[in-house]
Amino acid sequence: MNDFDGQTWVAFSDLCGLKAMYEKNTEQAAQALDKFYNTVYDLQHDGNPVNSIVVSDCAVFWEDRTNCTDDLSILLEKVKSLHQLMLPDYLIRTTIAYGHFKYQGRLEMPRIRKNMIVGGAYLDAYANNDKIELGSIVIVKLPESTNFQNLSLRRECKVMIKTNCPAKGFYEYFWSLGxxxxxxxxxxxxxxxxxxxxxxxxxxxxxxxxx
Missing domain, CATH: 1.20.5 (Single alpha-helices involved in coiled-coils or other helix-helix interfaces)
Incomplete structure (x- = not known):
């Protein structure tokens, strides 16, 4: 996976209820994490130009081409697949934001080796995740000077999006509906x-x- 530094769409997906699961049954929690990790891994290798990385019980997805304000459909389809594949046993909650994002595959310091994820889009998606409904996919930040109607989305995606919390400018994607x-x-x-x-x-x- 290549390093990335630019403007793009970023999704933050959280595996809901893991802490409660762990307190009740550690084996069940381990099984949930195993399914989550394997599902994200499989989606990473489906030929779609969206990268991903797992951090604990969360996954971060990003469109790997800069300034692609019209490619939100690709990311929506990716996280929709995650939500679908985790059902019926587990719920995922996803927030999506557009903005600056930087991924560095390996940051090395004395005795430490880790991936680095930074940027406003990642922080916006992360900070708003616990503000939305369990199981939902919500767009929490659009590109600057862009309104939802001007986004170039595939029709099948656009018709399934409805304003959520208008004062905040959130838009919910109803991924589970026909x-x-x-x-x-x-x-x-x-x-x-x-x-x-x-x-x-x-x-x-x-x-x-x-x-």
Missing amino acids: NKSQMSGFLDRRKEIQNAIFQKLKDLYSEYEAN
Whole structure:
């Protein structure tokens, strides 16, 4: 994998729930990591011009050509494949940002050898990952002076993207749906699940507070 230094799309994908898995069953957590590592490795070698590296329970993907503001479709398809291949056992949460990114394959210091990943796009994707829904793919930063409608995306990708948190300029890619008409029903179901969890937590606190 070649070193990279330029403007590009970067995705940060997190394996959800690993800490809870580890606390409950270390063998199960190890199996989850093994599947995650192998899946990312297989995707790295599928001929698609997107590079990747695994860092603990996360993976970083980047388009390996500079200034490719119109190649978001390639990255979306890559992370969609990751989400699909990890189901039904595990959920992935992915944030995507455009900006400066630098990857140096091997940085050597006394007694230390490691890969270096830096840049605004990586930091934007990383910092916003825990702000989005589990299992989702969300674009958190577009190229400067570009709005979503001006992006050159494949039609099958563009129609499956909807504004998420408009004030922040987030856009969610509904990777699991077969067509756009399913969006409303999916969002309603997701909201119902969130409300049910919230209600159960309220009931729990009320039960113990009363005693």
